[in-house]
Amino acid sequence: MSSNSGIQIPSRLPLLLTHEGVLLPGSTMRISVETARNMHLVKNRLLKGTSLKSTIIGVIPNTRDPEHDTEDLPTLHSIGTAGLAVQVVGSNWPKPHYTLLITGLCRFRVAQLLKEGPFPVAEVEQLDKLEQYTSPEEMSEAAGPEGELGELSKRFYQAAVQLVGMLDMSVPVVAKLRRLLDSLPRETLPDVLASMIHTSNKEKLQVLDAVSLEERFKKTLPLLTRQIEGLKLLQKTRKLRPDDNKRVLAVRKGGVLPGHQFSLDEEGEDEDGDDTAVLERKVKGANMPQPALRVCLKELKRLKKMPQSMPEYALTRNYLDLMVELPWSKSTTDCLDIHAARVLLDSDHYAMEKLKRRVLEYLAVRQLKSTLKGPILCFVGPPGVGKTSVGRSIARTLGREFHRIALGGVCDQSDIRGHTQCKCFYICSCIMKYAFLLLCVNCAPNTESLLCPPDSHQVLDPEQNHSFTDHYLNVAFDLSQVLFIATANSTATIPPALLDRMEVLQVQGYTQEEKVEIAHRHLIPHQLEQHGLTPQQLQIPQDTTQDIISKYTREAGVRSLERKIGAICRAVAVKVAEGHTVTKSEAAPAESTPQGAEHGEGKRGRRGEEPDGVSADMAAPPDMPIVIDHIALKDILGPHVFEMEVSERLTLPGVAVGLAWTPLGGEIMFVEASRMEGEGQLTLTGQLGDVMKESAHLAMSWLRSNAKTYQLTNMVGGSDPLEGTDIHLHFPAGAVTKDGPSAGVTMVTVLASLFSGRLVRSDVAMTGEITLRGLVLPVGGIKDKVLAAHRAGVKRVIIPKRNEKDLEEIPANVRVELDFVTASNLDEVLNAAFDGGFPGMSNPLTLPHIVSKL
Numbered sequence: 001m002s003s004n005s006g007i008q009i010p011s012r013l014p015l016l017l018t019h020e021g022v023l024l025p026g027s028t029m030r031i032s033v034e035t036a037r038n039m040h041l042v043k044n045r046l047l048k049g050t051s052l053k054s055t056i057i058g059v060i061p062n063t064r065d066p067e068h069d070t071e072d073l074p075t076l077h078s079i080g081t082a083g084l085a086v087q088v089v090g091s092n093w094p095k096p097h098y099t100l101l102i103t104g105l106c107r108f109r110v111a112q113l114l115k116e117g118p119f120p121v122a123e124v125e126q127l128d129k130l131e132q133y134t135s136p137e138e139m140s141e142a143a144g145p146e147g148e149l150g151e152l153s154k155r156f157y158q159a160a161v162q163l164v165g166m167l168d169m170s171v172p173v174v175a176k177l178r179r180l181l182d183s184l185p186r187e188t189l190p191d192v193l194a195s196m197i198h199t200s201n202k203e204k205l206q207v208l209d210a211v212s213l214e215e216r217f218k219k220t221l222p223l224l225t226r227q228i229e230g231l232k233l234l235q236k237t238r239k240l241r242p243d244d245n246k247r248v249l250a251v252r253k254g255g256v257l258p259g260h261q262f263s264l265d266e267e268g269e270d271e272d273g274d275d276t277a278v279l280e281r282k283v284k285g286a287n288m289p290q291p292a293l294r295v296c297l298k299e300l301k302r303l304k305k306m307p308q309s310m311p312e313y314a315l316t317r318n319y320l321d322l323m324v325e326l327p328w329s330k331s332t333t334d335c336l337d338i339h340a341a342r343v344l345l346d347s348d349h350y351a352m353e354k355l356k357r358r359v360l361e362y363l364a365v366r367q368l369k370s371t372l373k374g375p376i377l378c379f380v381g382p383p384g385v386g387k388t389s390v391g392r393s394i395a396r397t398l399g400r401e402f403h404r405i406a407l408g409g410v411c412d413q414s415d416i417r418g419h420t421q422c423k424c425f426y427i428c429s430c431i432m433k434y435a436f437l438l439l440c441v442n443c444a445p446n447t448e449s450l451l452c453p454p455d456s457h458q459v460l461d462p463e464q465n466h467s468f469t470d471h472y473l474n475v476a477f478d479l480s481q482v483l484f485i486a487t488a489n490s491t492a493t494i495p496p497a498l499l500d501r502m503e504v505l506q507v508q509g510y511t512q513e514e515k516v517e518i519a520h521r522h523l524i525p526h527q528l529e530q531h532g533l534t535p536q537q538l539q540i541p542q543d544t545t546q547d548i549i550s551k552y553t554r555e556a557g558v559r560s561l562e563r564k565i566g567a568i569c570r571a572v573a574v575k576v577a578e579g580h581t582v583t584k585s586e587a588a589p590a591e592s593t594p595q596g597a598e599h600g601e602g603k604r605g606r607r608g609e610e611p612d613g614v615s616a617d618m619a620a621p622p623d624m625p626i627v628i629d630h631i632a633l634k635d636i637l638g639p640h641v642f643e644m645e646v647s648e649r650l651t652l653p654g655v656a657v658g659l660a661w662t663p664l665g666g667e668i669m670f671v672e673a674s675r676m677e678g679e680g681q682l683t684l685t686g687q688l689g690d691v692m693k694e695s696a697h698l699a700m701s702w703l704r705s706n707a708k709t710y711q712l713t714n715m716v717g718g719s720d721p722l723e724g725t726d727i728h729l730h731f732p733a734g735a736v737t738k739d740g741p742s743a744g745v746t747m748v749t750v751l752a753s754l755f756s757g758r759l760v761r762s763d764v765a766m767t768g769e770i771t772l773r774g775l776v777l778p779v780g781g782i783k784d785k786v787l788a789a790h791r792a793g794v795k796r797v798i799i800p801k802r803n804e805k806d807l808e809e810i811p812a813n814v815r816v817e818l819d820f821v822t823a824s825n826l827d828e829v830l831n832a833a834f835d836g837g838f839p840g841m842s843n844p845l846t847l848p849h850i851v852s853k854l
């Protein structure tokens with residue numbers, strides 16, 4: 001079917017070789033141009049040409065062009081489509097290429113290849129008419145009386161109309177397509193529809209090759225029918241889907257479908273299947289009180305309506321999961337046996353008599369009255385003295401689970417009461433989860449603002465926590481069965497409202513002897529077990545333990561001590577393990593390793609393994625147990641960390657030892673003073689608080705007012721110590737903030753030493769508040785301070801007279817080793833601090849008693 005009339009395409013056409021896709025006349029296609037030959041065509045013809053003719057090219061399908069134009073031109077498909085390049089877009093990424101938008105005009109046959117490079121050009125023969133298409137009626141006429149072509153085209157048109165009607169498109173679009181279909185000449189319909197419907201490249205190529213119109217109709221009609229059938233099937237399945245939805249809904253709602261019994265149990269715990277139904281079941285089975293159940297069901301209803309992709313879905317889901325998890329109606333029965341509790345507490349902890357007695361009283365009352373809304377016990381003491389450990393023992397005694405919540409770093413009440421539902425961090429919900437357990441709440445110093453708002457101590461308050469409501473769950477929960485025990489390093493940072501609701505039990509630091517006992521009864525056996533060692537393998541004598549305590553640790557508790565013992569165990573474990581390895585390698589016959597005896601320790605001491613039973617190694621000590629003496633100790637732990645430095649530092653006037661209390665226990669503190677020419681200024685350094693600064697001024701004033709009495713002089717020998725002199729008072733460990741009045745007596749002693757040029761006794765430490773009149777007032781933390789002095793090797797401790805009663809708390813062995821001076825005024829302090837006393841000219845102790853005449 002050649003065309004002799006109408007619009008003609010050029011007889012010479014540049015050829016674009018494509019591999020993917022087939023351009024059919026009447027359709028538009030995007031073609032990517034990458035090969036060298038095609039690129040040349042675009043550059044030299046399409047981009048350079050200016051006439052309409054220059055934009056017409058021949059597209060030859062199904063031809064993969066080689067990458068380089070030097071290679072031979074492949075065999076070309078004989079029929080192609082002349083197309084109009086509507087758009088050319090160039091890009092450099094990922095490699096230079098063009099994208100062409102081409103509209104197919106008509107078929108052509110390659111008559112003769114004119115040239116191959118840089119792009120092929122061919123003499124072509126146009127196969128389709130481009131103009132003067134016949135109208136549908138003319139088409140029927142042209143088809144002849146037999147009308148086979150007419151019949152075909154009619155069937156084709158009807159199928160096309162049916163197809164357009166079945167498309168899943170909006171009504172206006174369908175109407176538009178329909179109009180287009182009516183306006184198009186019938187002979188173009190096969191090409192246009194073949195490019196529209198789902199067809200493979202092979203099928204499209206067949207359509208392209210069908211030059212005769214009749215053949216083209218015949219080739220395309222089955223493709224069209226296939227598409228229609230496919231759409232029909234699709235529509236059928238879509239019609240089924242609403243039923244399916246109903247079915248799923250019925251299952252979700254726990255409904256029953258006719259003919260099949262669906263039960264939720266059948267689904268099991270399949271989360272993907274229908275997890276809201278499972279959740280609903282759990283909510284109903286959680287035994288929660290009515291108000292909580294109502295809230296849960298309401299949330300569940302909301303959850304069901306939410307799409308899973310919604311962020312709130314996860315929040316609500318988490319909330320419901322937590323509500324279900326809470327032990328609403330679960331409780332444990334306390335198994336209380338006071339005798340067993342006493343045995344357990346004693347076996348778990350050495351010393352701590354006062355604390356253990358109070359705990360037993362508490363447990364005894366609980367045994368008699370199980371609904372005791374007793375006080376919350378709060379153990380206060382330095383770190384590592386066993387506060388948490390006692391809490392754990394109480395839990396064991398009661399048969400409750402133990403859980404520890406550290407409130408360190410919690411500084412917002414919403415961390416206690418929870419946030420709104422958008423946040424999930426909530427301590428109370430944690431507490432609720434562990435309800436009926438014993439809880440040890442660690443009130444760390446930085447929890448100052450914790451529980452400060454008036455209602456937030458409700459968590460701990462036994463009078464209020466039966467209906468505790470937090471911000472997250474927002475439903476009342478009974479916390480009254482939770483047994484709280486609080487621990488803290490200092491009461492100073494616990495808010496008064498909370499402190500008022502707790503019974504504070506002080507846990508003091510340990511003496512050296514107590515530590516030795518704790519180490520041998522608890523820490524060493526525990527560490528041996530932790531490291532897989534036995535007492536037959538490692539022995540730490542008491543002397544060594546004492547060395548560890550005095551030379552490697554300085555603490556009120558026993559945590560560092562336990563760590564050091566752990567370090568020894570690790571070192572020994574290596575030796576033991578090495579020994580094992582040697583034993584294994586030596587399992588070979590003794591003759592094969594005649595030099596075995598030279599292998600050192602591993603071989604040396606292994607009893608019963610000496611070759612031939614010779615007693616050559618009899619002089620060497622046995623391999624096991626490894627005994628840690630002071631040489632081994634130094635080898636494992638390194639040089640001593642702490643020294644008894646008191647005497648060494650008191651070699652100049654103007655230095656004295658004070659006793660301080662910190663949340664970490666008692667400590668000794670060297671106070672230093674120096675003077676220089678100046679204008680009578682007092683400089684204080686060492687991060688002192690206001691109270692301590694005031695104490696320094698008090699001490700200075702008292703000494704100035706009593707300078708004559710004690711013959712104190714300034715640098716030039718004048719009677720006012722401050723005249724022409726500047727004083728500097730320093731409290732070492734300058735990075736640590738210090739405050740409190742108890743360093744008053746030490747400051748007076750230091751300054752008295754400085755002004756008198758006399759040395760303070762090197763074995764004295766002191767504590768006490770002073771007044772302007774020279775009285776010594778009582779201070780706190782005496783036990784910890786005295787223990788610190790004892791640890792540091794001090795022999796004499798000066799304390800306020802009114803603190804004498806506190807000496808009873810000090811273990812007898814420490815009391816025996818220390819000389820206590822109880823002072824009620826500064827004169828007594830100075831007399832005790834200096835060798836030979838500190839007599840002044842008008843010292844009331846040395847002057848005759850003057851009787852008042854008034």
Ligand SMILES: Nc1ncnc2c1ncn2[C@@H]1O[C@H](COP(=O)(O)OP(=O)(O)OP(=O)(O)O)[C@@H](O)[C@H]1O
Binds near residue numbers: 381385389489
């Ligand atoms: N009297 C004791 N008898 C036996 N072991 C003890 C004793 N005191 C402390 N310990 C041991 O010391 C270690 C530290 O104790 P624990 O954790 O209870 O200290 P804590 O006082 O709670 O410290 P913190 O204030 O830092 O929380 C534990 O291994 C504990 O068993």
